[in-house]
Amino acid sequence: RWxxxxxxxxxxxxxxxxxxxxxxALQGPNAFEILRKIVxxxxxxxxxxxxxxxxILEVPVIISRTGYTGDLGYEIWFRAAHAEAIWDLLVEKGKGFGIKPAGMLALDVARLEAGFILLEVDYIGAEKAMIASQKYSPFEIGLGWTVDLKKDHFVGSKALRELNGRAPSRQIVGLEINLSDYEYLFRQAGLPPQFPIAAWRGGVPVYKDEKQVGHATTGGWSPTLKKYITLATVEQEFNQTGTQLEIEATVNYARKTTGVTVVQLPFYDPVRKRAIFASSNGSKETTSAERLEKI
Structure with a gap:
């Protein structure tokens, strides 16, 4: 339509x-090893x-070094008629590496760990914004690096040039929930702490000294980091790493607040995600770790 x-x-x-x-999408630390066996x-x-x-299987494909996770990964693009055969081949070649199918719930946790924002969840698109506060610029959602103001013309160029040089009034940041504070709230209610296995979505208020200064949009327990993390939009003066804030938490149907710390995004960013792999020589097969070279 656009x-x-x-x-x-x-x-x-x-x-x-x-x-x-x-x-x-083939994602995870063994993605390179599996894919190189079949392409x-x-x-x-x-x-x-x-x-x-x-x-792959004589089928033309496009391999992109991309993915909606925080780890090494590839996406494979091809004609839909060949999807089942290529899926079966990936599963077969990946058995020795513990390959598993993953659905949207798993992907949502993975993109949270990667600090990837989601349209209509972490920010509202321009077409659906009804009031000024619902409109976001790329500079507010961590996408300022995608804007080249040196180009002569592009859609939105006039508005973005007017914003250039002005500090955005708000910013998407990462928040890490203080587990001691969070567990204490449940202990007071006589309950064990409850951590969301699936990532939640929605506007959860974020406070500083009892004043709302933002809202969390995606959150959940990170199985990789063993931390409770969220993405949030906060006012500019509170977006510095290490800033102490509070977030609303519901315990036994009662609204409470628990401490959170602003942390740098992405939450999870291993070197292998952006690394290149040095080709192994003809006489000696090397391991992934030996081939891994930081760009």
Whole structure:
């Protein structure tokens, strides 16, 4: 729809082919080892956020070094008719590495650990914003790096140039819940602490000295970090790493507050996610750890 709206008065035709294309995401520390067994291209030098064409089972594919998790990963794009065969091959080759299918609930926790924001959850899109406070700029949601103000013209350029140089009034940050405070609230109620296994979504108030200064939008227990973490939008003066705030928590149907600390995003960012893999030589097969080289 966006493409069609912006193609008005242009000599261009647009065809919707989304349902003809399938994508499989292979994510995790062993993604490189599994994928290199089935694809006919050298993955060792494929850098983060780059892509290469190749073949799997003689099927043309595009391999991108991307994913909606905080770990090493690849996404495989190909004609949907071949999805089942390529899925089965990945599962078979990944058995020795403990490969497991993962659904949306697992993906939501993984993207939380990665500090990845989600449209209509962590911020409201321009088309659905009804009042000024619901409108977000890229500078407020951690996407300022995607804006090149040196370009002559692009959609939204005038508005973004007007914002350039001004500190945003709010910022999306990471919050880490103080487990001692959180567990104490449950202990007072005679209950064991309850940690959300699935990531929750919604506007949970964030306070400083009993004054609301923001709201948390996604939160949950991180199985990787063994921490209770959230993404939140807070006022500019409270976005510095180490700032102590409070967040609302419901215990036995009663609203309480517990301490949180502003932490740097992403929560989880291993070196291997953006690393390149040095090719092994012909005489000696090396391990992933030996091949791993930081960019």
């Amino acid at each position: 493409l069609k709206l912006n193609a008005l008065r242009m000599d261009v035709s647009i065809e919707e082919v989304s349902e003809q294309i399938a994508a499989l 006919d291209l050298d993955l060792s030098q494929l850098r983060f956020f780059r892509f290469k064409p190749g073949k």
